[in-house]
Amino acid sequence: MRQLYIIICLLVLPSIAKALDASDVGTFAVIHKDGHVTNFTFFASFVDEGWNIEQKMPDGTWSNVTCEHDCVLHTSTQKDISQFFPAKTLAEITPSCVHNTAFAFCNYRPQAQPDNKGYIFIALITAQPKPLLLKKLSQTRL
Numbered sequence: 001m002r003q004l005y006i007i008i009c010l011l012v013l014p015s016i017a018k019a020l021d022a023s024d025v026g027t028f029a030v031i032h033k034d035g036h037v038t039n040f041t042f043f044a045s046f047v048d049e050g051w052n053i054e055q056k057m058p059d060g061t062w063s064n065v066t067c068e069h070d071c072v073l074h075t076s077t078q079k080d081i082s083q084f085f086p087a088k089t090l091a092e093i094t095p096s097c098v099h100n101t102a103f104a105f106c107n108y109r110p111q112a113q114p115d116n117k118g119y120i121f122i123a124l125i126t127a128q129p130k131p132l133l134l135k136k137l138s139q140t141r142l
Helices: 002-017 078-084
Strands: 026-031 037-047 050-056 062-064 093-099 103-110 118-123 130-138
Touching (some): 050 103, 078 103, 093 118
Antiparallel strands (some): 026 130, 037 050, 050 062, 103 118, 118 130
């Protein structure tokens, strides 16, 4: 029985090691395909053992886009991640994500520069997952 427990821990440990962490909390803005930072901002936080995403509204208030059931953010498995990204992209980056049925929020590290970290928001309600590059603006809510 102890050997089974050790095997299970070894299988689960790699996915835990890649999970998002406190350094991923902050305010993010979507980068337009032409490279400029847009006004579409959101705040990602970890609250009560789960990730929470709030979108900044035009009037400056924040609206929670996660909920308690179908839209709760879950840690993405390698299988999930392989559905979010083309194989060619996964050969170039190492992503870690949380997702629900509508979107995924991911950090990634380029294989060629593993000390650099970037962020991607992926729309999952499109025919193909649609990635949007993000710029981290602050560790806190702006």
